[in-house]
Amino acid sequence: MVDILHRVGIDAPPRDVYNALATLDGLAAWWTNDTTGETGIGSVIHFQFGDRGFFDMKVLELDPGKRVVWEVVKGPGDWIGTRVIWDLRPYEKGTTILFKHQGWREPVEFMHHCSTKWATFLMSLKAMLETGRGSTFPNDVRISIDAD
Amino acid sequence: MVDILHRVGIDAPPRDVYNALATLDGLAAWWTNDTTGETGIGSVIHFQFGDRGFFDMKVLELDPGKRVVWEVVKGPGDWIGTRVIWDLRPYEKGTTILFKHQGWREPVEFMHHCSTKWATFLMSLKAMLETGRGSTFPNDVRISIDAD
Numbered sequence: 001m002v003d004i005l006h007r008v009g010i011d012a013p014p015r016d017v018y019n020a021l022a023t024l025d026g027l028a029a030w031w032t033n034d035t036t037g038e039t040g041i042g043s044v045i046h047f048q049f050g051d052r053g054f055f056d057m058k059v060l061e062l063d064p065g066k067r068v069v070w071e072v073v074k075g076p077g078d079w080i081g082t083r084v085i086w087d088l089r090p091y092e093k094g095t096t097i098l099f100k101h102q103g104w105r106e107p108v109e110f111m112h113h114c115s116t117k118w119a120t121f122l123m124s125l126k127a128m129l130e131t132g133r134g135s136t137f138p139n140d141v142r143i144s145i146d147a148d
Numbered sequence: 149m150v151d152i153l154h155r156v157g158i159d160a161p162p163r164d165v166y167n168a169l170a171t172l173d174g175l176a177a178w179w180t181n182d183t184t185g186e187t188g189i190g191s192v193i194h195f196q197f198g199d200r201g202f203f204d205m206k207v208l209e210l211d212p213g214k215r216v217v218w219e220v221v222k223g224p225g226d227w228i229g230t231r232v233i234w235d236l237r238p239y240e241k242g243t244t245i246l247f248k249h250q251g252w253r254e255p256v257e258f259m260h261h262c263s264t265k266w267a268t269f270l271m272s273l274k275a276m277l278e279t280g281r282g283s284t285f286p287n288d289v290r291i292s293i294d295a296d
């Protein structure tokens with residue numbers, strides 16, 4: 001099992017970062033504008049990226065201001081059963097996010113892509129909270145020669 | 149042992165991407181402007197990031213247009229002995245880079261930070277080759293609340 005790891009520091013309090021991870025409006029402001037479903041524990045959030053694909057995340061843990069955990073229940077085969085873990089920690093007047101996309105079975109090439117793509121979406125989350133404007137799908141940062 | 153993985157696609161031929169990894173001028177245009185040393189196999193390249201720190205990389209492999217491998221010989225303790233591996237592959241008129249920072253002993257918090265930071269420097273490399281302008285230290289992308 002291998003994991004994607006990231007860390008960013010955001011100049012916004014943990015409460016605001018948590019809301020960006022635990023509400024549909026918050027999520028739609030930095031990841032994909034087509035975010036639907038329910039956000040309570042045990043519910044499934046649907047993240048649609050046009051015709052590029054989608055992820056369905058079951059909410060496993062919600063600890064306000066501290067931690068959010070999702071499990072991927074539908075989406076690309078490599079993602080099924082993996083977990084996305086957000087740990088928030090206060091830092092001065094802001095927040096440090098420790099991010100982990102845990103439980104990839106193999107370090108496939110798609111995992112390399114997703115690692116870089118997560119970094120750009122974490123920077124989108126940071127920008128959204130600090131400046132009011134993220135790089136949300138379909139206006140996300142292109143990391144490849146093709147559309148994504 | 150755990151690894152940082154990334155993938156980016158760059159609209160520039162493998163020859164140009166290779167030159168950005170295998171020459172001092174190329175490296176200084178996307179990573180840190182203070183890049184010194186020698187770039188031949190067995191030589192050491194010194195990457196200085198002002199008072200934030202430095203990395204000394206011994207060049208282990210150079211396969212023009214295809215692959216570059218470095219071993220960290222001096223720098224942060226967590227980096228010593230790790231390897232940075234760049235595999236280049238032609239894609240249409242451009243290049244796909246598979247990047248690996250291999251051999252971390254533990255998934256320490258600093259590894260999370262470095263994973264995100266590598267992504268921003270890979271995007272700097274991409275921008276430098278596609279637009280002529282990277283986000284080179286000291287004008288690199290800030291991913292934390294503090295300077296780095």
